[in-house]
Amino acid sequence: MKTFSKLLIIISFALLYSCSNNDNTQINKDREQHETFLDTHPFNQTIQLSREDRKKQGLPPNAYYEREYLLTMNPSLGRPTPEKVKLINKDLEIAKSVPGNSRSWEDRGPNNIGGRTHVVFFDPNDVGPNNGDGIDYNRAFAGGVGGGLWVNEDVTDANSSWTIIPGVASNLNVSCYAIDPNDPLTMYIGTGEIYTFGAAVGNGLYKTTDGGLTWNTVPINIAGGGDQNIAGDIFKSGIFFITDVIVRDVNGTSEIYVGIGGENYASPNFNIGNPDNTLGLQNSGLYRSIDSGLSWNRIEEPNLSYTEGNNTFYYIPNDFEIAADNELYFGTIGSPLSNQGGGLIYRSVNGTNWNLAATISGADRVEIATSKTNSDLFYVAVQTFSNQADLYKTSNDFLSLNPMNEPDDADNTIPASDFTRGQAFYDLVIEVDPNNDQILYAGGIDSFISQNGGSSWQQISKWTNFNGLNALPVPFVHADIHAISFRPGNSNEGLIGSDGGCSYVSSFNSASSSSNAIENRNNNLNITQFYYAAIDENGASNGDDFAGGTQDNGTLVVNNAQAGPNPFLLAVGGDGAHTDIDGADGYVVVSTQYNNHRYYTYPGYSFRYCVTSSNCGDNAGGTGDFINVAELDKVNDYLFANSKTFNGNNGIEVCQLFASTSNCNTITSNQISNDRPTAMKASPFANGNPVLFVGTERSNIFRVTNVTSSPVWTNINPNGLLGSVSDIEFGSTEQEIYLTVHNYGVNNIFYTGDGGVTWQRKDGNLPDIPVKTILPNPLLPNEVLIGTEIGIYTTADFDSARPNWIPAINGMTNVKVVDLDYRASDNTVLAATHGRGLFTGTLDTASIADSNEISNEIFVTPTVSNGTFSIHSELENTYDIKLHDLNGRRVWSKENMTLSKQGSQVQLNLKSGYYILSAYKDNIAISTKLLIK
Numbered sequence: 001m002k003t004f005s006k007l008l009i010i011i012s013f014a015l016l017y018s019c020s021n022n023d024n025t026q027i028n029k030d031r032e033q034h035e036t037f038l039d040t041h042p043f044n045q046t047i048q049l050s051r052e053d054r055k056k057q058g059l060p061p062n063a064y065y066e067r068e069y070l071l072t073m074n075p076s077l078g079r080p081t082p083e084k085v086k087l088i089n090k091d092l093e094i095a096k097s098v099p100g101n102s103r104s105w106e107d108r109g110p111n112n113i114g115g116r117t118h119v120v121f122f123d124p125n126d127v128g129p130n131n132g133d134g135i136d137y138n139r140a141f142a143g144g145v146g147g148g149l150w151v152n153e154d155v156t157d158a159n160s161s162w163t164i165i166p167g168v169a170s171n172l173n174v175s176c177y178a179i180d181p182n183d184p185l186t187m188y189i190g191t192g193e194i195y196t197f198g199a200a201v202g203n204g205l206y207k208t209t210d211g212g213l214t215w216n217t218v219p220i221n222i223a224g225g226g227d228q229n230i231a232g233d234i235f236k237s238g239i240f241f242i243t244d245v246i247v248r249d250v251n252g253t254s255e256i257y258v259g260i261g262g263e264n265y266a267s268p269n270f271n272i273g274n275p276d277n278t279l280g281l282q283n284s285g286l287y288r289s290i291d292s293g294l295s296w297n298r299i300e301e302p303n304l305s306y307t308e309g310n311n312t313f314y315y316i317p318n319d320f321e322i323a324a325d326n327e328l329y330f331g332t333i334g335s336p337l338s339n340q341g342g343g344l345i346y347r348s349v350n351g352t353n354w355n356l357a358a359t360i361s362g363a364d365r366v367e368i369a370t371s372k373t374n375s376d377l378f379y380v381a382v383q384t385f386s387n388q389a390d391l392y393k394t395s396n397d398f399l400s401l402n403p404m405n406e407p408d409d410a411d412n413t414i415p416a417s418d419f420t421r422g423q424a425f426y427d428l429v430i431e432v433d434p435n436n437d438q439i440l441y442a443g444g445i446d447s448f449i450s451q452n453g454g455s456s457w458q459q460i461s462k463w464t465n466f467n468g469l470n471a472l473p474v475p476f477v478h479a480d481i482h483a484i485s486f487r488p489g490n491s492n493e494g495l496i497g498s499d500g501g502c503s504y505v506s507s508f509n510s511a512s513s514s515s516n517a518i519e520n521r522n523n524n525l526n527i528t529q530f531y532y533a534a535i536d537e538n539g540a541s542n543g544d545d546f547a548g549g550t551q552d553n554g555t556l557v558v559n560n561a562q563a564g565p566n567p568f569l570l571a572v573g574g575d576g577a578h579t580d581i582d583g584a585d586g587y588v589v590v591s592t593q594y595n596n597h598r599y600y601t602y603p604g605y606s607f608r609y610c611v612t613s614s615n616c617g618d619n620a621g622g623t624g625d626f627i628n629v630a631e632l633d634k635v636n637d638y639l640f641a642n643s644k645t646f647n648g649n650n651g652i653e654v655c656q657l658f659a660s661t662s663n664c665n666t667i668t669s670n671q672i673s674n675d676r677p678t679a680m681k682a683s684p685f686a687n688g689n690p691v692l693f694v695g696t697e698r699s700n701i702f703r704v705t706n707v708t709s710s711p712v713w714t715n716i717n718p719n720g721l722l723g724s725v726s727d728i729e730f731g732s733t734e735q736e737i738y739l740t741v742h743n744y745g746v747n748n749i750f751y752t753g754d755g756g757v758t759w760q761r762k763d764g765n766l767p768d769i770p771v772k773t774i775l776p777n778p779l780l781p782n783e784v785l786i787g788t789e790i791g792i793y794t795t796a797d798f799d800s801a802r803p804n805w806i807p808a809i810n811g812m813t814n815v816k817v818v819d820l821d822y823r824a825s826d827n828t829v830l831a832a833t834h835g836r837g838l839f840t841g842t843l844d845t846a847s848i849a850d851s852n853e854i855s856n857e858i859f860v861t862p863t864v865s866n867g868t869f870s871i872h873s874e875l876e877n878t879y880d881i882k883l884h885d886l887n888g889r890r891v892w893s894k895e896n897m898t899l900s901k902q903g904s905q906v907q908l909n910l911k912s913g914y915y916i917l918s919a920y921k922d923n924i925a926i927s928t929k930l931l932i933k
Contacts (some may be wrong), residue, residue, distance in 0.1 A: 019600075024473045030698050030722050034075035038697065041070060041078075044130065048761045054380065060467060063593075064531070064551065064575075065628035071678060071697070071724045072789075074745030079277040081744045082201050085769055104884050104918055105792070105811035105831065107526060108546065111161075111565035113553055114478075114520070115527035115835070116503015118193065118334060119143030119177050121238070121485045121495065122155075124184035125211040135263050137488045140495060141212060142163075142502045142523075143174025145193050145200050146816070146835035147527025151212060153911065155495065155504050161524040162502075163913060164813075165212065172814075173200035182254045186292075188218070190242025194261040194333065194412040195365075195426055201279065204239045205258060213912050213933065220258065223298035224282035230311055240279040246320035248328060248351070255351055256289045257328065258296075259317030264336040270672045271284045278336060285314030285329070288351055301354055315341040321368045325375035329357065329676035330401045331366025331382075339364055345398065362826050363390070371437035371558065379432055379440055383424035388417065389444060391430070391453055393901060407448035407457035412468040415657060419443030427480040427499075434489045441508070443481030447496060449508055460511035461496070461503075461518055465908040475511055475518035477503050480552075485566045499552050517810050524565050526837035528553060531576065532591075533832035535821050535840075536603075537634075538806060545603060547588055548819075548832055549576025549627075555590040564890070565837075571605050572598065582637070587657070589632050592616065595624025595643055595916065599657060611655050611662045612641050623653070623677075633682035633857070636690045638707075649673040652680070652756070654692065654707060665690035665703075669713040673931070676740070693723025693737070701739060703756065716756025727773045731781075740771040740786065749774065764803035766793060775820040777843045779827060784858040787817030787831060810916055811884055812839050821867040858919045861903065864931045867910050870903030879919040882909075890916070908932075 021305045072080040086153050119142060124141035126132070134155060136457070142153035142162065153161040178188035186209050192202020205218040220239055225777075228235040241261035248255045262281025286299045287560045295890050304315050316364055318333035329351055334342025358380075360366065365383035380392040380401070390402040408416040419442065420427060429443030431514030438801050440450040447461040462469045463479035478500020487493040495502040501522040511517035533548030543560035544569075550556055555576035556568040577591035581602060588602040589611065597611040610616040612623075623643040630641040643653035643666055651668035674692070679695035692704040699721045703714045716737075723743035730736060740751040749762040762784075769789045776798075777783035784798045786805075791814050791854040795803040809815075812831070817834035827843040871881065883892040892908055901917070 008908070024719060027720060027722055030075050030662050033078075034073075034722065035698055037073060037075070037078040038070060038924045044393070060654055067625055067627065068742075071726070072740040072744055073741060076745055077234075078279075080770075081768070082789070085767070090542065104882075104916060105809070105841045106563065106884075106890075107524075107557065107565050107811070107836075108544070108561060108830075108838045108840050109565040110524060110556055110568035110837055111524045112520075112522055112567040113528055113550075113556060114144075114498075114522040115524045115529055115551070115553065116145040116482070116499045117142055117147075117482075117497035117501050118482045119149075119189065120483050120497040120502050121177055121179075123151075123212065124179050124489050124717065125487060127488070130211075137490075141177070142495075142501075142525060143177065143189060144835065145173045145175070145531060147174075148172050148813075148815075148836075149189060149206075149215070150444075150512055150525055150527075152502075152521065152525075155502070155506060155521050156493075156506070158519060159489065159523065160521075162522075162526075163911065163930070165215065165525070165913070172813055175200075175202065175242055176244045178247045178256070180247045180254050181249040182252060183209075185209055186247075186254075187212060188245050188247070188293075189215070189471045190245045190257070190258065192239075192241035192261075194241040194243055194263050194318075201240050202242060205242055205293070206246065213577075217445055220260075220287060220293075220296045222283040222296075223629055224314075228282055231309060235282050236277070237281050237283055238280050241817075243316060243318050243333065244320045244330075246322065246328075248322055248326065248366065250326075250351075253290060254292065254478060256293055257317075257330075257351065258287045258289075259320065259321055259330065260284050260287055261316045261318075261333065262313075262336060271863055281313060281336065282311075284316050286317050286354075287530050295455055299352060299354065303356060304346070304354060304738075308335070308337050308340070313337075313340075315344065315346075318365055319367045320376075321370045323375045323378075324373055325372050327375065329368055329370065329378070331367065331368045331380070331656050333749070335362045339385070342366070347398075353449070353514075355649040356403050358394075360390075360392065360401070365425060365428060367428055369432040369440065372434045374437055377437055377485055379430055380520070381424075381428055381430035381442065383428055384676075387420075387422050387425050389420040389424040389428055391442065391454065394541075395807070400408075404454040405456065407442055407444075407450075407459065409444070409446055410459055410462070410469055410472050411445065411464075414467075418444075419446070419448065422662040423480070427482055427913030429481050429484050431486075432485045433491045434486060439491075439508075443484055443485050443496070445479050445481070447477060447484065448483050448513065451509075458507065458512040472514055473515055475503075475515050476520075479683060494522075501527065506542070513764075526565060528836060528837045529834045529837065530555070530818060530832040531795075531834070532579045532819050533821060533824050533830055533838055534579050534581045534588075535828065535830040536581045537823050537825065538583040544581070545581065545829070546838060547571070547579045547581055547590065548838065549591060551575060551762050555579055555592075557605055569605075572599065572607075575627070577627045578641075580632040580634075582632065582634045584634070587659075587766055589630075589639055589657075591628060591630060593626050593628075595641055595653065596627050596641060597628075597630060597641055608659070609661055611639055611644070611657065612653050612664060629677055629680060631682050631692070632689050633681035633692075635682070635684055635687055638682070638690050640680050640682065640692055640707075642680075642705055649675050652677060652692070667707065667711045669702075669711065671702065671713050671715065672696060679728050683732070683734050685734045693728050695728055695739065697724045699723060699725075700726060700730070701756070709869065716752075718750045718752075718756075718759035718761075720759070720761060721750065724750075725792070726771060729774050729776065731776050732778065736776075738774045738776055738867070740774045742770050742772070744768055744770060760801075762798060764795065764800070764805055766803075766805040772816070772818045773820045773827060775822055778822075778824070779843055783843075785820060785821050785829070789816050790814045793833060810834065842921050855931065856929055858899070858917075860928055860930045861918060863929070864933060865907045867932055868905065869897055869930060870905045871897070871919070872903040873899035873919070874901065877921055882918050882920070884916045884918070 035323040092828035103408045123139035124512035127136045138154045149165045177189040194199035225235040242261035260285040317330040332344040345358040347357040363382035367381040369379040376397040393404045408417045410721040431441045438453045461477035476500040480499035483497035496507040504521045507517045529551035536545035547557040554573040555571040599608045607856040639655045641653045651666040655662040655664040676697040683691040723741040723746040726742040727740045731737045735755045773787040793805040793810040815836040816834040821830040831839045
């Protein structure tokens with residue numbers, strides 16, 4: 001039997017797709033196996049649960065990642081394989097990545113709305129002669145879950161901006177940090193978030209030795225062996241989740257401790273038998289290095305181990321702390337297999353011998369806060385097995401551990417017995433003031449302060465004015481608190497990380513009665529996770545109009561956006577989903593989770609009516625996916641949405657849109673009764689009678705005519721199509737169709753020029769990554785862009801039997817791109833990312849291949865400077881020069897600059913960091929990279 005990889009090699013040399021009978025037989029077998037995986041996977045049940053029911057079962061409130069798991073799984077394995085993805089991080093590749101006329105993606109925002117942030121801390125080096133601006137400790141770092149690492153030069157100033165740090169990929173899930181007490185220029189960050197059941201996979205530990213300017217990966221020689229198959233279950237080897245990192249000073253030597261976790265890349269609440277897939281569990285445990293991270297050892301004491309079946313695993317440290325007497329402590333989190341090892345607290349004097357300090361019955365995740373002056377005093381927050389939060393206190397170094405009073409959130413939907421509202425697995429924080437161990441902080445949905453060692457609490461933030469919170473005079477901070485840190489030298493000031501980004505606390509003590517004591521600090525902290533986005537097709541005479549749906553930050557909109565990042569407004573809250581603008585007809589369709597689609601006027605965004613349901617409510621378990629597939633036919637004013645029939649069969653809701661109401665009915669076919677639509681595209685060439693193209697979860701694509709009367713479903717499948725369709729786009733006619741697929745381990749790109757009679761496979765040299773969206777350049781028939789799991793790729797030879805795909809991430813870097821929208825009037829492309837907001841670029845007739853041919857023409861000396869450098873050209877020519885930072889913001893430009901081999905000097909006063917310099921000539925850009933220190 002041929003392997004799938006051999007099949008790829010065989011067909012890659014064929015211009016037109018054709019298969020032998022054996023080929024078809026293998027594809028059919030793979031499809032059957034894929035369908036079996038889809039049928040039996042428990043996510044099919046959990047993705048239908050309401051937010052409340054998900055919390056009760058310990059599941060993240062957002063079902064998007066579970067759906068992504070099903071959509072992106074390798075059909076041969078029954079699971080996604082993100083561990084195989086290699087990040088694009090070579091300087092040369094970034095320099096070559098020059099899509100469109102601007103030859104650099106430009107960050108468009110939002111610059112006022114953050115995203116899920118687990119790490120916030122002040123720069124310990126920002127003091128004295130190193131503080132730069134004369135103010136000590138006002139420089140800060142923030143790490144996003146999926147948004148990389150950022151720096152702000154003065155987080156106390158509301159007008160100060162965040163800048164992304166190079167060397168840490170933009171799609172990385174930053175989970176924890178540590179500062180070396182012997183050398184604060186040395187810092188560490190860990191990646192991968194263990195609390196969302198494999199949704200936020202990391203790639204290890206990073207280190208800086210220059211105060212955060214540059215970062216490099218730290219190789220950790222893992223224990224526990226490689227990939228394993230245990231009783232039919234798959235255990236993938238590697239470092240996917242770093243739970244915490246800490247550095248301890250031992251007589252001038254820095255000892256580094258890292259907690260490495262493992263997680264089911266699936267729900268932990270079911271017995272997944274197809275098979276179970278676990279990332280890194282055999283390698284999990286406590287790791288130690290005493291040589292600056294050059295070598296590592298896992299601490300494998302018997303009392304740190306547990307047994308699953310006949311196999312030995314090690315407890316997962318969740319939170320490290322150093323007591324006032326320099327002893328080490330860590331709290332655990334349970335095994336993803338059976339919750340073994342949760343609710344434990346260990347201590348060590350020497351870092352190699354560990355003793356059990358406490359066992360908390362019925363607990364899983366453990367967070368510890370320790371007094372900096374009293375080595376016997378500790379505060380503990382735990383997640384119980386019911387996912388509620390409990391608080392404990394010990395004044396005798398865990399000889400006894402006593403329950404503590406809990407905060408009572410003024411939100412009347414949050415019970416007095418659980419300030420996390422059933423989300424202690426997701427948002428749970430406890431911290432103690434480093435200068436006063438009677439001042440204590442706790443975070444769940446909101447944040448709280450105790451000034452008497454936990455005897456009583458005051459609320460210091462709220463996430464809404466609803467639910468009885470309107471009269472509470474405290475600051476607004478986005479729901480779901482993940483981190484609280486203190487400003488060195490003044491612990492009454494600090495930072496809070498939440499699902500809404502970073503907040504600066506000017507006074508913890510007054511926050512319970514002053515609404516201004518905590519303020520958002522999200523200026524250009526663009527780590528927003530979009531699902532869909534749209535650009536108005538009618539041009540940009542007064543600026544660009546964008547709208548898009550985001551994770552937990554609602555549907556965001558901006559009108560008349562100017563160059564660079566822009567502030568966005570909230571059109572509707574919750575989780576935003578499918579969004580599209582029909583500027584010609586004056587309306588926009590926005591969506592929230594499940595099959596809830598709303599009609600708004602445009603450009604005013606005035607709500608008119610609920611398109612697909614009577615009250616736009618949360619209809620979990622009803623007719624749509626959490627982030628529901630939908631399509632707006634702007635030619636004929638119809639909305640198509642993934643739905644179900646009255647009998648529960650898969651279907652498509654067809655809604656004709658009017659100014660104040662819609663007329664909806666559901667169409668279906670026995671061809672999709674058990675096959676969920678995953679992509680839709682209305683033909684822009686069908687005026688008066690809609691024609692809809694539908695891609696499905698189970699390797700099908702249909703052309704549906706007579707949509708509004710007696711639908712006719714015609715299967716136009718490529719024979720080699722395997723997986724879940726992610727996008728369908730057209731070329732210059734309805735005969736030209738571009739199709740992409742979500743999955744790992746498959747052919748992800750197909751093309752037909754004859755309406756689906758024959759198809760060609762177009763993966764070429766593309767890595768094995770999910771492809772989410774595709775866009776042909778209408779000005780260059782052979783140039784095509786795709787959005788993938790790790791950013792934009794493009795090819796200039798799409799008509800080749802094996803197209804050459806290259807990264808096109810200049811200004812954007814590595815980040816998941818989920819949607820591409822195009823405005824033909826000025827050839828603008830809008831890229832929606834899941835972790836870095838929105839970007840725009842421009843298409844023209846100068847291909848990427850043309851640019852690469854002369855990419856060595858321009859160079860800079862020195863490549864590392866203090867802002868004074870020379871720009872050289874191999875040929876004497878006149879260029880337009882533009883300099884962008886890695887956020888895509890233009891920081892300097894000069895027109896008609898004459899360059900030669902001798903070079904032209906430039907003196908700039910710029911912040912430290914990496915920059916992309918682009919020289920433009922004859923509509924072609926040559927880009928290079930430089931570093932300012």
